[in-house]
Amino acid sequence: MSGVPGFSYAYLDEGTKRMLRRTLLKAVAIPGYQVPFGAREMPLPYGWGTGGIQVTAAIIGPSDVLKVIDQGSDDTTNAVSIRRFFRRVAGVATTERTTEATIIQTRHRIPETPLREGQILVYQVPMPEPLFRLEPRLAETRRLHALADYGLMQVRLYEDIVRHGAIATAYNHPVMVDGRYLMSPSPIPAFDNPKMHRMPALQLFGAGREKRIYAVPPYTDVVSLDFEDHPFRPIRAPHACALCGAADSYLDEVLTDDSGGRIFVCSDTDYCATRQAARQAAE
Amino acid sequence: MYVAVKGGERAIANAHAWLEEARRGDPALPRIAPEQIAGQLTLAVDRVMAEGSCCDRELAAIAIAQARGDLIEAAFLLRAYRTTLPRFGYSRPLETAAMRLIRRVSATYKDLPGGQILGPTFDYTHRLLDLAAAAGDPPPAPRAPADPAAAPRVTELLAREGLMAREEASDAEPPDLTRQPLPIPAPRPARLQNLARGDEGFLLALGYSTQRGYGNSHPFVGELRIGWASVEVETPEFPFPVDIGEIPLAECQMVNQFHGSAGAPPQFTRGYGLSFGHGERRAMAMALVDRALRADEYGEERAAPAQQEEFVLLHSDNVEATGFVEHLKLPHYVDFQSELENLRAIRALKEAAE
């Protein structure tokens, strides 16, 4: 077991881990409900994944293999920084392969490769409250969740349709979990929402600054809010990946010059690299 | 062919090396020792101790040096360190009435038991930039003989006359915001803990707003006391509390008018400010905001920003605030892309309809 001298395994002291673990079990038992917890200051700033980091630190062990992605990519600076943090404080094995990971900490994406039973997806969440733009007062949103009164959100989506002809939430589109709690999927693109529904992997959500943890157990219904005549529709750029040719993956738009030149490439770098390697092997 | 950008460990390592170099500054000049910061930039250290919620001058000084003088970054460093420290116990409540005072000012009485003590203050200095400051050390300041007379709290004198609303004493265990999320609605001990480590600029602006009509406030500085208070702990080994040392404190009690309500006669009420270190501006601003947040208690309408409990308490913490504001520089291109596509789709819908 390695780590940093003078600091605990996985950074957190055992008392803090117990508090987080109790919180996680309650979160799993009440799918979609935001459990308040005593978030600690972490050596990374609030807003940079402290919630996800605390969740990962509370669950991770020596037999785990950790993958960290930001914007779907293992190479973005904050993903690199968080991966390095866990290598330092927990001596844990890391990977960039979705299929090899037991724990995947993510910001803003769900991997394209379907996750399997036994894997844990840890989301970094900035604003856990799905209603916060409509009602910023916590005491009031707590009451609305207790009553399962989500009329505010229905009205907001309906107003979108009246104004734009379609639901205009492109990311962070709210979901109902197990038919009871309205939940923020953390700001993933709406394209990823359907992947949450009855996912075989456990999904854990950590919001450090807002001090909330919530969870979606495996095989749980996660339904994007919509209307019968305006069904939810995930959006992706209508192109194929310029690197691997994928026509089913979520794409980043990359500007190649200053006169309108652009290409589209997979946001999930492991998915893209795996497809490119397979193509090369076939040639 | 296009190759995806990589953030990479090397780029990060290089950036941090550059940071090291910038932090050191001109190597021809001596490095500033933390002891110098602790001994000479004392009010910067005090602010970092307060906002870092850790009363340790040396650690705060190290944090200030490491943060290149960015006091919010320094407070963050100190917080991230304190959270890893083991807890040996809890002190008894501090007895600030028995503080060893270096400064004590009341704006409500010309003279009072214990007297007025100006102490080492910027007040009445003429703010002329001292271009000769490096010329030499000042002569020792004259000292008055220590006044043995006790300096009772001004608010207590008023309370004895029945003119000041009494604070309810309570032995209830206060919440601990370093271990629990802020309860909403927040009991006053939680509010005070939150404000005591709140951002000084935020407290100052909110306190100021209550003076300008945003909130029903007519404040007087009942008393401002600055000095050192003993910290006592109870241990199983001794039958009496043990004094483990002194900490620097600034305490302010603001006296406010109150016109009375159906249940209470007209009387004075108070707002309370307390800070690690000698940050008197922080203690005064905190006292103004505390009083504004007591609106419900005194049946006052909550109309002004400083009276909105959730708004004030959830935005006071500069470590939280700076993290979330600064996180906007992290990549957001996935969500931005979804907005782009969405915008294009909505535009297309509109054009098709026209």
Add this chain to the structure above:
Amino acid sequence: MIAPGFADPTLDSQATFRALLAAMSHPGRVHPAGRGLSPPAPLTPALAAVALTLCDADTPLWTDAPEEARRWLAFHCGCPFAGDPARAAFVLPHGAPPPLDSLAQGTEEEPHLSATLILPVASLAEGAGWRLAGPGIAAEARLSVAGAPPGFAAAFAAQRARFPRGVDVILCAPDRLACLPRSLRLSEV
């Protein structure tokens, strides 16, 4: 002389927690727990492992276990003992357990402020017995529990009407555990 706790508190509690997390995420699955522990009776290795992993000074524990077991729990977990099961965060019965609806249920606004029942049973096996459905279960799971208190399954099924309030249950056979989160739909065969 007090019997020892985990040989490696950090890694053993991490491993036990992962078993609990997996069990709470997949109700009805049975996981081994408590290897290497020999707590005083009537505590079993699995009960001891769960207590060491979850209980501490912040969690009042109600138990009617005899003195030696209480001493072991107090020494290793440092948990305060609740006199009233309704005020306990964890309830670890030795005799007949207090009725489920007498334990802390949480509130509609804060359902997480509810008790967790750590219930000793004789044995646990997958594939037969109670029918389980709900979050964490792909279609249907079966859990066979020997030695559950009379009426327990019916009482647990009944609390679904109080959701999101309710008690979560950790079933402990001597060396294995399974979980019944309050979100579960349980029916006896």
